[in-house]
Amino acid sequence: MPSITADSFKTGYLPTWCPGCGDFGIWMALKNALVELGIGPDDALLVYGIGCHGNMSAWMRTYAVEGLHGRTLPVAQGAKIANHTVPVIAIAGDGDCLGEGGNHFIHAAKRNPDISVLIYDNQVYGLTTGQASPTAKDNLKTKSTPEGITDAPINPLTLALVSGATFVARGFAGDTPGLTKLIAGAVKHKGFSVIDILQPCVTYDHVHTYPWYRSRLYELDQIAYKPTNKLAAIEKALEWGDKIPVGIFYQELTSTSEDREPALTNGPLAGQPLGVVDVDTVLSEFR
Numbered sequence: 516m517p518s519i520t521a522d523s524f525k526t527g528y529l530p531t532w533c534p535g536c537g538d539f540g541i542w543m544a545l546k547n548a549l550v551e552l553g554i555g556p557d558d559a560l561l562v563y564g565i566g567c568h569g570n571m572s573a574w575m576r577t578y579a580v581e582g583l584h585g586r587t588l589p590v591a592q593g594a595k596i597a598n599h600t601v602p603v604i605a606i607a608g609d610g611d612c613l614g615e616g617g618n619h620f621i622h623a624a625k626r627n628p629d630i631s632v633l634i635y636d637n638q639v640y641g642l643t644t645g646q647a648s649p650t651a652k653d654n655l656k657t658k659s660t661p662e663g664i665t666d667a668p669i670n671p672l673t674l675a676l677v678s679g680a681t682f683v684a685r686g687f688a689g690d691t692p693g694l695t696k697l698i699a700g701a702v703k704h705k706g707f708s709v710i711d712i713l714q715p716c717v718t719y720d721h722v723h724t725y726p727w728y729r730s731r732l733y734e735l736d737q738i739a740y741k742p743t744n745k746l747a748a749i750e751k752a753l754e755w756g757d758k759i760p761v762g763i764f765y766q767e768l769t770s771t772s773e774d775r776e777p778a779l780t781n782g783p784l785a786g787q788p789l790g791v792v793d794v795d796t797v798l799s800e801f802r
């Protein structure tokens with residue numbers, strides 16, 4: 516069998532992202548993490564939302580679903596229940612995951628399914644030309660907020676923590692090695708893992724640039740910090756300003772929703788994928 520390399524994920528299409536977009540760094544880190552874990556294109560399911568991030572489904576060869584706006588997590592959880600042996604990774608935008616999909620995010624975190632979510636957090640809706648998203652902050656001026664954003668932003672990390680996520684991290688699209696490590700850790704983690712990825716949108720956000728982030732970011736594993744205390748994690752996650760932490764804020768191992776699902780643990784299907792269902796037979800019950 517040929518070994519898995521970053522080239523294994525090539526399709527015949529090239530990225531359409533703007534030159535310099537942070538999505539390039541995330542794409543590279545994701546491929547590196549999958550290679551490191553020995554996960555090839557046929558071994559994982561990626562579930563995409565709608566946005567610049569979602570376009571990646573055209574140039575990243577894996578099993579994939581590009582669903583409706585904000586609905587990555589219902590699809591990802593359904594797929595995990597159907598075949599819980601396959602790694603499932605949701606690729607979501609900040610608007611996609613925390614605006615349209617905000618309620619799904621909270622309820623997925625609470626259930627702790629064994630799936631990973633990468634939030635491409637650029638503070639704007641890039642695909643629709645740069646309106647403010649729920650994570651927009653620092654008085655950001657956008658097409659929809661010409662005088663600057665006045666709302667308080669959603670903090671993806673604190674929301675994940677209080678909702679029950681069991682692996683909560685922040686990465687930076689401009690640090691491919693660091694992000695590779697975080698993504699590999701999130702995919703390996705058994706439970707709901709969330710990485711909020713700071714992703715410069717070079718076209719529509721001229722505040723949160725690569726230099727802006729680079730002058731502020733520091734790594735949690737370079738200080739005396741242990742990701743085992745939820746209250747300490749919340750406190751760290753609230754830091755935003757001259758210093759911004761990246762790394763793993765919190766991790767705990769506890770039962771997943773698949774572990775607690777009676778049909779998967781007690782019945783004849785215990786430990787087995789649900790298998791292929793004849794859709795016509797199922798639908799015939801409703802005719």
Ligand code: SF4
Pocket residue numbers: 531532533535536537538567637641642715716717718719
């Ligand atoms: Fe990237 Fe922004 Fe361009 Fe979208 S609009 S591809 S997020 S730089």
Ligand code: MG
Pocket residue numbers: 566608609610635636637638639640641648
């Ligand atoms: Mg966005």
